[in-house]
Amino acid sequence: xxxxxxxxxxxLKNNHVLKGIDLSIEKGEVVAIIGPSGSxxxxxxxxxxxxxxADSGMMKFRDQQIDMAKPSKEKILWxxxxxxxxxxxxxxxxxxxxxxNISEGLIFGQNMEKKTAESLAEAALNxxxxxxxxxxxxSQLSGGQQQRIGIARATVLxxxxxxxxxxxxxxxxxxxxTVLRDMKQLAEKGQTMIVVTHQMSFARNVADRVIFFADGExxxxxxxxxxxxxxxxxxxxxxxxAIAEDY
Amino acid sequence: xxxxxxxINSFPKILSVAPTTIVLSIIATxxxxxxxxxxxxxxxxxxxxxxxxxxxxxxxxxxxxxIVQLYVVYYGLPQLLVALRGMGINTNSNGLPVILIAIxxxxxxxxxxxxxxxxxxxxSVDYQQYEAAVSVGMKPTRAxxxxxxxxxxxxxxxxxxNLFLDLIKDTAIVYNIGxxxxxxxxxxxxxxxxxxxxxxLDALIIYVxxxxxxxxxxxxxxxxxxxxxxxxxxxx
Numbered sequence: 461x462x463x464x465x466x467x468x469x470x471x472l473k474n475n476h477v478l479k480g481i482d483l484s485i486e487k488g489e490v491v492a493i494i495g496p497s498g499s500x501x502x503x504x505x506x507x508x509x510x511x512x513x514a515d516s517g518m519m520k521f522r523d524q525q526i527d528m529a530k531p532s533k534e535k536i537l538w539x540x541x542x543x544x545x546x547x548x549x550x551x552x553x554x555x556x557x558x559x560x561n562i563s564e565g566l567i568f569g570q571n572m573e574k575k576t577a578e579s580l581a582e583a584a585l586n587x588x589x590x591x592x593x594x595x596x597x598x599s600q601l602s603g604g605q606q607q608r609i610g611i612a613r614a615t616v617l618x619x620x621x622x623x624x625x626x627x628x629x630x631x632x633x634x635x636x637x638t639v640l641r642d643m644k645q646l647a648e649k650g651q652t653m654i655v656v657t658h659q660m661s662f663a664r665n666v667a668d669r670v671i672f673f674a675d676g677e678x679x680x681x682x683x684x685x686x687x688x689x690x691x692x693x694x695x696x697x698x699x700x701x702a703i704a705e706d707y
Numbered sequence: 708x709x710x711x712x713x714x715i716n717s718f719p720k721i722l723s724v725a726p727t728t729i730v731l732s733i734i735a736t737x738x739x740x741x742x743x744x745x746x747x748x749x750x751x752x753x754x755x756x757x758x759x760x761x762x763x764x765x766x767x768x769x770x771x772x773x774i775v776q777l778y779v780v781y782y783g784l785p786q787l788l789v790a791l792r793g794m795g796i797n798t799n800s801n802g803l804p805v806i807l808i809a810i811x812x813x814x815x816x817x818x819x820x821x822x823x824x825x826x827x828x829x830x831s832v833d834y835q836q837y838e839a840a841v842s843v844g845m846k847p848t849r850a851x852x853x854x855x856x857x858x859x860x861x862x863x864x865x866x867x868x869n870l871f872l873d874l875i876k877d878t879a880i881v882y883n884i885g886x887x888x889x890x891x892x893x894x895x896x897x898x899x900x901x902x903x904x905x906x907x908l909d910a911l912i913i914y915v916x917x918x919x920x921x922x923x924x925x926x927x928x929x930x931x932x933x934x935x936x937x938x939x940x941x942x943x
Contacts, residue, residue, distance in 0.1 A: 509842055511838050511841075511842070537844070537846065540841060540842055540843075540844050541844035543842075544842065544843065545839070545842040547835065547838075547839060549835060551833075551835040551836055551838065551839035552836075552839070553836055553839065553840065553853075553854050554836065554858060555854065555857045555858050555861075556854075564840075564843065564845075564853065564854075565843025565844055565845070568844075568845045568849050568853060569843045569844025569845050570844060610839075613839075613843060614842075614843070617843060617844065
């Protein structure tokens, strides 16, 4: 087991956002988390990366046991250096070029030498076909290009897990395809991924496991066929029929 | 009648004290900037007790006229030093140069105003970039210095430039505590020749030139900083 989370709880202003979630991820697994907006999917990811602190919960990541309510600074840094995150709004560094956006984490997160980091970053840009944009600033790039650089920034770190927080939700429909293609390639290479998404096609076709999440709880999980074609729970059925035109 | 000769003759004499105005403004702004950074760190990190003290300090200074602050420091500081001596701390209240008092008063004033500008510049850098920076494994301080602070500085420059120009103009009242700078010299020249418009026009020209010079300087800084960030520019 690469990541094993037990009983994570989070309350925001008397609102139980996460009601004691258990989640285990195997190495190489691609897990898609689907569900209505405001159900706590994003909060779950942010708690795993310690961008927010849970009220309670234990996390075992690789060989480290971490108390999610009271993580030490060292454990937080260690976790973040073995994970990476892709954000809904890309969150590229606006004062850095495309190349620097990718190399920054290598140089200042992993203490890599600048030259090595830059050549790795160039390779990553080549891979997503944006090498001609390497000296462009985020403001000069389209949303799709920015997000693909966001993905390159995360994967260049060679993380054990990449967390995707609705990576295509802020994109124009016509740009969604290129980003999903990058993500699919990544999945095929065996990258462990947790993907919070509203793209049912991705969940259906790429994910090894689909988790349906609602009201701060995991309602149902299984492979795509089980969840999409034979949902056991009423809540899941309602959600799927409401978004039926999507897939 | 406007006395051109008097105006022209007075000009170099008034200009000769312009360095006092400029040096006072620059030193007070630099000290104010350092204090402001401390205030911002205290307030943004919400350090207990100090946080509320800083907030009160800022609203106090921003809510009172600079001339009152100047007088409070001018009359209050020597008394404070006397009181400190009474408590056994070795201070000399007699030899306090007025320029030091002015620098202190203007530093306090600048610190409050600059701290508010820094705070607004800080809040205009979106927090999500900080989150992205720590998520790629940077330490929090690294994320600040590499990602947030450079963008903060760019946002700060226009406001900082305004505050600095305001401070230059505000120093025109330090003649009240006996410092001879541009305005004081203009007053002195006027009373010598009983001609007023001539010397004040000289002062006006000198102030305009000083402010124009610094405004341009900051503008150049801003252009350089924006080039590195370019998030408001579109040159695809």
